[in-house]
Amino acid sequence: MIRSEILREIAPILNPHLVVCNIGLPSQELHMIDDNERNFYMLGTMGLSSSIGLGLALAQDKTVISIDGDGSVLTNLGTLPTIANNVANNYILLIIDNGSYGSTGDQPTYAGKKTKLENVATACGCENVVVCQDVDTGAALQAAIDSKQMTIIVSKCDSGNIKLPVITKDPVVIRDRFMTAVAS
Amino acid sequence: MSISKKIVDDFVANDVSFITTVPCKQLAGVIDEVEARPEIFHIPSNKEDEGMGLCAGAFMGGKRPAIIMQNTAIGVTINTLATLTQYYRMPLPMLISYRGELREPVACQVEMAVHTKALLAQMNIPTYHFHKESDADELDAILKYTFMCNKPVAILTDASFWGGYGDQ
Numbered sequence: 245m246i247r248s249e250i251l252r253e254i255a256p257i258l259n260p261h262l263v264v265c266n267i268g269l270p271s272q273e274l275h276m277i278d279d280n281e282r283n284f285y286m287l288g289t290m291g292l293s294s295s296i297g298l299g300l301a302l303a304q305d306k307t308v309i310s311i312d313g314d315g316s317v318l319t320n321l322g323t324l325p326t327i328a329n330n331v332a333n334n335y336i337l338l339i340i341d342n343g344s345y346g347s348t349g350d351q352p353t354y355a356g357k358k359t360k361l362e363n364v365a366t367a368c369g370c371e372n373v374v375v376c377q378d379v380d381t382g383a384a385l386q387a388a389i390d391s392k393q394m395t396i397i398v399s400k401c402d403s404g405n406i407k408l409p410v411i412t413k414d415p416v417v418i419r420d421r422f423m424t425a426v427a428s
Numbered sequence: 429m430s431i432s433k434k435i436v437d438d439f440v441a442n443d444v445s446f447i448t449t450v451p452c453k454q455l456a457g458v459i460d461e462v463e464a465r466p467e468i469f470h471i472p473s474n475k476e477d478e479g480m481g482l483c484a485g486a487f488m489g490g491k492r493p494a495i496i497m498q499n500t501a502i503g504v505t506i507n508t509l510a511t512l513t514q515y516y517r518m519p520l521p522m523l524i525s526y527r528g529e530l531r532e533p534v535a536c537q538v539e540m541a542v543h544t545k546a547l548l549a550q551m552n553i554p555t556y557h558f559h560k561e562s563d564a565d566e567l568d569a570i571l572k573y574t575f576m577c578n579k580p581v582a583i584l585t586d587a588s589f590w591g592g593y594g595d596q
Binding site: 304 | 469472473475478479480482484485488490491493507508511512515516517
């Protein structure tokens with residue numbers, strides 16, 4: 245499976261929850277599959293999906309799922325110790341690990357070579373690190389939500405992209421409707 | 429009252445309850461005070477752009493955030509300021525240790541100091557410079573201004589403001 249197929253499969257599980265979605269194709273795909281006010285789309289700032297999600301989870305009680313990529317986590321590797329040391333049990337970091345920088349043309353990442361992000365997360369002190377195959381992502385995500393324990397999921401999948409348009413919504417509109425959903 | 433306590437009192441009085449910090453010798457007293465206050469959730473970050481991401485999330489979660497960092501971080505965070513904090517129009521008070529100004533003992537710090545105000549001006553970030561202790565009297569108004577206009581706002585605090593670096 246490629247990332248867009250995983251997103252299509254897990255969209256009903258994500259739907260009731262607050263989602264912070266990574267820059268580029270992941271946000272465009274989620275926007276196409278299930279646009280709703282509980283989704284925060286990153287239009288820029290590669291690497292910070294996990295940080296934004298953690299800040300949001302620490303600030304309020306609703307479940308927050310950050311959708312990130314292996315390339316983006318490598319960009320902001322310092323996020324993993326911060327997550328490990330500031331436990332928010334309403335927080336799930338879902339790393340869709342396709343071993344490539346999908347939005348920029350599928351250049352390989354180091355996570356697609358020798359580096360194992362699940363081992364990095366564990367070494368950083370993250371206590372619930374789950375590795376799954378693409379087809380099992382939905383089950384792993386639902387289990388993490390039900391566990392009410394902060395969880396890092398690394399979902400291994402194929403690289404590959406679908407063609408789809410950029411998000412043209414105004415960033416302040418995205419942010420405002422998201423904050424209304426957070427506060428509701 | 430110590431200046432560190434006064435600064436953190438102003439944060440608390442303005443309902444700032446989520447503060448991320450990156451270590452700094454000059455700001456050590458403020459960071460200790462932030463850590464000590466039960467009204468504030470203190471979350472150290474490993475890099476300043478990561479901290480700005482945390483602050484963005486906390487703001488959307490209903491908290492008033494702030495970041496405490498050195499001016500070298502301006503070089504690190506330009507993209508985050510432009511594409512996250514400013515693009516989504518979020519407030520962010522940035523209490524900044526202005527290294528490389530008068531009484532600076534480390535030459536390399538001057539290399540970013542000479543760019544600091546130019547970069548902030550280029551980013552259209554409202555910037556205040558605390559040089560004397562009485563300059564901090566404006567902090568309360570600066571915080572109110574920040575959360576009124578939903579912008580990142582820089583508060584540069586130099587070595588003279590902090591009373592130098594102590595014994596070298």
